[in-house]
Amino acid sequence: MGLFTQLVTLPLAPVRGVGWVVRRVTEAAEQEYYDTRPVLQALKELEEELTSGRIDQETFDRREDELLDRLEEIKRFQEGREP
Numbered sequence: 857m858g859l860f861t862q863l864v865t866l867p868l869a870p871v872r873g874v875g876w877v878v879r880r881v882t883e884a885a886e887q888e889y890y891d892t893r894p895v896l897q898a899l900k901e902l903e904e905e906l907t908s909g910r911i912d913q914e915t916f917d918r919r920e921d922e923l924l925d926r927l928e929e930i931k932r933f934q935e936g937r938e939p
Contacts, residue, residue, distance in 0.1 A: 890933045895926050 899920065906916040 886933075890930050892927060892930055895923055895930065899923050 902911075902916060902919055902923065905911045906913070911919075
């Protein structure tokens with residue numbers, strides 16, 4: 857960008873700054889949402905609940921399917937496809 861362009865577009869600087877912040881917040885939110893660690897931890901805790909008898913097999917199967925679906929969604933996102 858030349859000096860003239862920068863001077864002419866100077867009033868738009870706050871808008872560009874807000875856009876940059878929105879992109880950074882979106883990236884951070886996606887990183888947190890598509891993190892496999894909480895899902896893997898939930899699977900581990902779910903297995904512990906089944907082993908200790910706090911939940912039955914049917915509940916385990918249903919919740920395990922939900923968590924595995926979530927892991928598949930994360931995998932598709934990380935491979936660059938839409939969830």
